[in-house]
Amino acid sequence: MTQARIFLVDLLNFSFWSDVDIADTGDPHPDRYRVTFGGASYTGYWSMVAAINRALEEGIPLTTPEFFASETSLPDEEIKRIFRSDTIEQIPLLNDRIRIIREAGKVLVEKFGGSFINCIAQAQGSSLALVNIITSNFSSFRDEAAFCGRKVQINKRAQILVADLWACFQNQGYGEFHDIDEITMFADYRVPQTLYHFQCLQYSQELLDILDRGELLPNGSPVEVEIRGNSIWAVELIRKRIQELIRKEQELSSSEEPLKMQAVNAILIDFFIWDFAKAAQQDLARGQRSVKVHRTRSVFY
Template sequence: MELSTNDKELQNSLNPVLKSGYFISKNSLDVTISSEGIENASNSLYEMMKIKKYSTLTWKQHDLHPKIANEKTIDWIFMIDLLNFSFWSEKDGSERFAILYEGKKCVGYWSLCAVINRAIEEGTPITTPSYYSSESNISDQDIRHVFRSSTQEEIPLLNERIKCIREAGKVLMEKFEGSFVNCIKKANKSCMKLLNLIIENFNSFKDEAILNGEKVVLYKRAQILIADIWACFDGKGLGEFHDIDEITMFADYRVPQALYSLGVISYSKNLLKMLESATLLPNGSRLEVEIRGCSIWAVELLKRVIQKKIEQDKEHEAIPILNAIILDFFIWDFATENDEILNLPFHRTRSIYY
């Protein structure tokens, strides 16, 4: 994949996801990144982030996230991001997959957190690789029970989730002595080495496609796995990575929806019509890849503009650290807490990758 650019940050990046994002954006036919939208959105996002004092500490403030960072927490995060995909539903309101947990109705990503937390509280060690790798410990039917819904709809792609659990458990037992902690240690504090280890050993994380005859990589779940560990451990201990700023945003369906609402990306009339009619976009199709790839590069551009604002702002200490991870987390929170954004068109793809 050739990159015709004088962008030094891009050329020096070790992350193939960033280079793929740039390549996709430059070859995109139906998705456009707006320079004016980048500038306007950077202003509003920066002001909101300052008010919330957004940082890695925000990760633990979410009700369903672990509050203690230890090796068991790594098991929890690994299971969550192993299954962190395809939560959108064709049903609305009370009919969609949801979990009633601690008096609250949890949907989307939070329904997965609730499922795992509920199982642990019920005495099922669902995050322990030696347990979930073996059908003699927990059968497929038992796993289905773990994911039981509080509505009539089961979690999307449940069979695929079970397959991911079995595959990952087997790999962890055979190659990493039954713990993802050993995979982290093998990376020697390099998130890029860890990214490669994840992609090389766990097939369900291999989020790749072809555009214009070239392979492009998006690696949403592999990157968010690293990011969640970094944020949970506040960049210390098992969460210390000297190259963490190499990680890009995590190309899903919710952040592009927010970027569209902010005027950062726009769609052709044909694509917008497809999104408005909830047309299914196959995983790896050109339109889907364009939406995800342009989102990666758009967040990179947003990050650069906001970083300049921080350097010029006397109140820069209000945001102690800014990288694509922090920016993605903030935009995702912003989207999921805003009904106006959630009601906008978004691309629908059934995939284990996001």
């Protein structure tokens, strides 16, 4: 996967929960937004990826900033066609996605020579510098909130863009960052649900009642910021504990050569938790230690 495709996918990587699929049973509602590509049917995040791959296969240069910045070369109606659904429900926040595509294309053309590569180069191998470049120039990545009189920067999608570069390029080339361990987890819906399941988070009864009723939590509201902020800190505590266990294993090793154990960062922990959450979706929604995901309609996650 090229850096241009990674940028486009993460540019649009937000808000895939369905208005019709409110039961959260793990089985997609038949009317849920769905895209078929290559003989397979996709929902959620993968439906958006499938729509992009379908467009590229049709010969639409969707990863070219000069192309998607211009309404002349890529009219709004064509974007709507690209993300067309097999079902009644359309992709959430379609108009926001169109606006975000336009803005990002214009920023890349006007400030970065028409290529995301120049953003990466400007960061000089620093993941934190790249996050700052992304959030400073692309408003849809600027995931901030006011909490108790202080500005809180969560920046979920900017960080996952950096993490995807790191993972896809295996810490080489466009994905080589000397400070990748400074990236936090990606505060969304599924990871907090899983942290609650494993008793890494506690929810008040008032919050549990709100989630059980399926009420929306406004983006930037105190409860929503608390869920996401505490999820970040919980994963940091998990990371620290894993590192302690690795050190103890190394100290207790009777081998003449010390055990070689890979360092664990928040990215790897998040990847593991999210994959678990999707695989165990029914258990998380119905099991003994179950809780519904919080619902916030936002471009930030």
